[in-house]
Amino acid sequence: MMLNIFKTNKVRYLSAAAGVATALAGGITLAPWASADTSTSISAPTAKHRSEIFELVGKQTASAEIDLGQKGASIGDERIVHEDLYRDGKKVGDHSAICTISHVNPTALQCLGTFSLPEGQFAGQALLHLPAPSYVDVGITGGSGKYSKASGFVRTIPAGATERHFTVHMNG
Secondary structure, three states: OOOHHHHHOHHHHHHHHHHHOOOOOOOOOOOOOEEEEOOOOOOOOOOEEEEEEEEEEEEEEEEEEEOOOOOOOOOOOEEEEEEEEEEOOEEEEEEEEEEEEEEOOOOEEEEEEEEEEOOEEEEEEEEEEOOOOOOEEEEEEEEOHHHOOOEEEEEEEEOOOOEEEEEEEEEO
């Protein structure tokens, strides 16, 4: 039997861990690209900084808990989640995440994820401590296509045992 900690905090864990792993998406813009002056001194050249904020809903389609090494919760055990991504009820992409236990008692998980949208992919990661908080901010670590210069964060919020809401705050 796998990890009671996963089962005990299932709603928050699935939401935070899966989302983490990455929470980004694109092509589904709620706010247009915006420009902001990011120069740090009067003599520095004006740099343009683009940012975008958009929302997605992740609906879990597959998951697995893998008990590696010692029986029960131990370092190296994994939780893998795959989700379809939606906007306004229409499927627009998918997201996969893997979380690995890096510490037991208190539990910590290193989570990595990738979001795939028509315009490209972007990745995120976070260190999740259990019990999980009501939301998790996942750092955007890079991407491809439209997201090749992506940075920022994705806020993941649980919306039930198998659904999460993502608000993507992307720079790049």
